[in-house]
Amino acid sequence: MVTLIDTLTRSPAELRHPEKQNRPETAVLRKPDWLRVKAPGSGQYNATKEIVRSKGLVTVCEEAACPNIGECWSQKHATLMIMGDTCTRACAFCNVKTGLPQALDPEEPAKVGLAVAQLGLNHVVITSVDRDDVADGGAAHFAEVVRQIRLQAPLTTIEILTPDFLRKDGAAEVMIDARPDVFNHNLETVPRLYLKIRPGARYFHSLRLLQQVKERDPNQFTKSGIMVGLGETKEEVMQVMDDMRSAGVDFITIGQYLQPTRKHAAIDRFVTPEEFKAYEAIARAKGFLMVSASPLTRSSHHAGDDFARLKAARLAQTGR
Template sequence: MATAPDQIRTRKPDWLRVKAPTSVGFAETRKLMRRLNLNTVCEEAACPNIGECWTQKHATVMILGDTCTRACAFCNVKTGMPQPVDPLEPEHVAVAAGELGLQHIVITSVDRDDLADGGARQFVRVIEALRKNAPNTTIEILTPDFRNKADEAVRMIVDARPDVYNHNLETVPRLYPTIRPGARYFHSLRLLERVKQLDPTIFTKSGMMMGLSEERLEVHQVMDDMRSADVDFLTLGQYLQPTPRHAKVVDFVTPDQFKSYGDIARAKGFLLAASSPLTRSSYHAGDDFARLKAAREAKLAKA
């Protein structure tokens, strides 16, 4: 049977090929997540690094359910009417952090436009549960944009003092109407800026997907916009089409091109830049957090 034009998938280059997960550590991590009724962005977003990360018992927990109220063209998380917020979720996240022995944990969520606070209070409850039950675990959060409720939502999360506040710009402004239609570029940029205004000691982080037809100068402009908002850490990785229904990959950015972007980002003043085809927001997040702290200390020592 012939393949319909909209079902043709572009073949991945060799540098994007990863082995299927088969390790004991992978199976144990999956079993733990199921037992605690926790969702992970690793699974829901079909992350290519899941085998490596779960083998090392590193997982990015996705709170507030597995159903998003938006339908971004790049995202594999399902869309619809979400379930009620699970009151046991914060405790379960803390238990998972303890059982996995995590030194650093990344917490993200679906968009919850149906909630009055966008889900911000659940982020706070998770941070509080982790501080109480896993006090040695550093906390990185990756939040949605809290559209129409950002100031209050961001303020309550910053008051809970996560170690890293991440919010991804995802792509260049020109592509927002097709790739991220429910969001607004400058709203997301202002959210990151607001975090720094409220607490300059919290590290801020943002990322972009590459290969969606963005031009090099557009990427440079986004870097400049992030630096104007005092973003500390930039991640750049290759976009991969989850299903034929999602936005197509326009081009595959080479490892050398990613290295060049990383060099430019560091020259523009980011404390840290992770730029490679397989880079994702939470990939090697624990090691990166240690490098981020060291980079800030080195910068302060020079001042």
């Protein structure tokens, strides 16, 4: 009974992020006009929400408090998050719940495949929490989700946004051999800020994961993204671009970090739309096939349209 009362009196932030409760609160800065979006609530948004609820799906749109949820759900686009809603990492920027997850659901891959088929999606993005508690980091489970989508929705193109599978030997190969159309893994920030922003990860391991994809299957598109506004310098962002290109990354996304709660990492500043345009020009000059750089850019935003443009850009460059 004592535990129940304690749970009921705790705030939602405490329930989602117990590891952050001893951190000092930081001020949440007022958003500039270019970051304001309409509150969700259209008829199609509500219809998508009902589909998500009725099928018991978890979406990163909700779990990560994405600012684009109104736009995407109104267009019947949703990024599915597998392997539960609880992450074993405690990144300072992320709004996904942290803690000890439940066991993997062996029926989940078939359920996701069926849901994608019933939704009639042309392109689907599948992401997941980190599962450091599982021997292979959940790679085999993730790969089975891809296989089930191929089986039940063969015309749907698949983009995966994976964990880093740190210290999980052989996991990367399992994911690459699942042969998604786009293999996405986000570097998130510049190397100098990893200990503060992404303490459970290692920058060069994440970079190496992206490089492995191209080495094992050169035809797979690779994609990675970072957030800005965390205290990085322009020169550091440009160095990350060079690192990505050295690893063969095709598509870079750059978006503004938005602070989920006062307990999360503080925003250093709001990067202006003009600065994002400059980043886009620099990235294109460095040879990326695709660049998405804007305050509201997120990894999965407009993913289907971007995939079509990505294929067209490769065709124009290589003829295949």
